[in-house]
Amino acid sequence: MTRRWKKRSWRKIMGVAAACLLGLFVLCVAVLFTASGIWQEPRYLEPWKKTYADAYPDPRLHIAAQALLAPNNHNMQPWKLKLDPDNPLVYELFADPARMTKEADPASRQMMITVGAFLEYARIAGEQLGYASRIEFMPDGAYEENALDASMAAKPAARVTLTKTAPADSPLYPLLFQPDTNRLPYKAQPLSDEQAKQLSQVESEAQGLHVTLVRDALQVNAISQYAQDAAAVEAANERVMAESAALFRANERQKNKYRYGFSVEGQGTTGILKHVLQGLVTLFPGMNSGKGAEERYVKSANESAEHTPAYALIESAANDRISQIQSGMLYARWALTAESLGLAVQPMSQVLEEYEEMAKLREKFHAEYAQHGGTIQMLIRVGVPTGEVPRSMRRDVSDLLLP
Numbered sequence: 001m002t003r004r005w006k007k008r009s010w011r012k013i014m015g016v017a018a019a020c021l022l023g024l025f026v027l028c029v030a031v032l033f034t035a036s037g038i039w040q041e042p043r044y045l046e047p048w049k050k051t052y053a054d055a056y057p058d059p060r061l062h063i064a065a066q067a068l069l070a071p072n073n074h075n076m077q078p079w080k081l082k083l084d085p086d087n088p089l090v091y092e093l094f095a096d097p098a099r100m101t102k103e104a105d106p107a108s109r110q111m112m113i114t115v116g117a118f119l120e121y122a123r124i125a126g127e128q129l130g131y132a133s134r135i136e137f138m139p140d141g142a143y144e145e146n147a148l149d150a151s152m153a154a155k156p157a158a159r160v161t162l163t164k165t166a167p168a169d170s171p172l173y174p175l176l177f178q179p180d181t182n183r184l185p186y187k188a189q190p191l192s193d194e195q196a197k198q199l200s201q202v203e204s205e206a207q208g209l210h211v212t213l214v215r216d217a218l219q220v221n222a223i224s225q226y227a228q229d230a231a232a233v234e235a236a237n238e239r240v241m242a243e244s245a246a247l248f249r250a251n252e253r254q255k256n257k258y259r260y261g262f263s264v265e266g267q268g269t270t271g272i273l274k275h276v277l278q279g280l281v282t283l284f285p286g287m288n289s290g291k292g293a294e295e296r297y298v299k300s301a302n303e304s305a306e307h308t309p310a311y312a313l314i315e316s317a318a319n320d321r322i323s324q325i326q327s328g329m330l331y332a333r334w335a336l337t338a339e340s341l342g343l344a345v346q347p348m349s350q351v352l353e354e355y356e357e358m359a360k361l362r363e364k365f366h367a368e369y370a371q372h373g374g375t376i377q378m379l380i381r382v383g384v385p386t387g388e389v390p391r392s393m394r395r396d397v398s399d400l401l402l403p
Contacts, residue, residue, distance in 0.1 A: 032279030037252030116328020185307030186383030
């Protein structure tokens with residue numbers, strides 16, 4: 001009796017312990033998911049819906065509602081629109097100085113490339129809607145570089161005049177609604193000759209812009225090493241890393257509130273794992289800073305570089321603001337064309353950044369790869385994707401409007 005009683009008691013204790021552990025596990029999961037904001041509606045994804053722009057009968061806003069899906073530096077979406085009150089087919093596009101990333105992009109070169117990407121997306125969206133775009137760059141004159149913030153706020157980067165035409169279906173238009181950057185490793189297979197041929201046919205209307213596609217294995221490995229070295233330099237720069245960390249949105253509440261910056265989706269994280277990571281980072285914010293964050297950043301950059309079959313470089317003869325904008329327009333069209341060919345792209349901008357710690361590596365890279373004696377505006381990895389990536393946060397088009 002005693003032995004049987006002990007056995008029953010032990011089973012009862014084990015059952016209670018198992019129930020307690022299960023309850024604790026459920027509680028932890030509930031806390032994680034609540035911290036992540038799993039029950040919140042992701043309003044930051046609304047602009048990705050093709051029907052989103054239909055709410056805006058003004059063609060300028062309709063077009064802008066799709067152009068804001070353009071690739072952009074640090075996902076800052078640094079665009080401002082001023083609608084002409086006297087002409088319903090004219091708008092001005094400003095670079096928003098409040099959205100500068102002065103540590104990573106002290107010369108605001110990447111910011112102007114982002115302006116160009118918006119204009120190219122707007123042009124493609126306009127053609128689909130039945131409007132041709134005539135673009136005037138810097139219509140009120142060049143920025144005053146010694147007072148750049150104030151000058152950007154006062155002077156438009158471009159003035160766009162729309163002209164009604166017949167709608168024209170573009171094979172690139174549906175791709176506006178797909179994620180523009182894929183940071184995952186790419187397949188080892190090289191680009192086909194046909195893919196390379198079609199990419200080489202993407203040209204800019206501007207003079208002095210060149211795209212070079214690098215497929216040779218030795219050259220690809222050499223550029224990958226530059227990308228890895230640049231990531232190490234950036235990771236060691238506390239100012240740049242702190243700037244990026246401040247733009248990280250840890251959970252659904254923050255993503256709905258800010259709708260720009262970085263999130264765990266940037267590395268392709270989706271589903272339940274996304275909410276587990278978001279919950280952990282929300283509860284333990286130190287996970288997103290310090291040595292561990294630097295190591296993860298370098299590891300991710302290295303993995304991307306090591307799984308890249310080709311690179312493209314966009315070079316401009318000049319490095320003025322108009323050339324930077326035109327480089328962004330060319331990049332947007334080139335990247336969309338690559339996606340239409342079943343390829344994925346990712347800008348690898350670190351080695352081109354202009355802060356002091358990157359200067360030596362940047363100069364060396366230009367000396368070796370600036371084939372036309374100009375400025376390399378973009379370095380892009382390109383290849384066949386190993387998987388799909390989620391869409392990033394986007395602001396509401398109304399947030400872009402200037403009074």
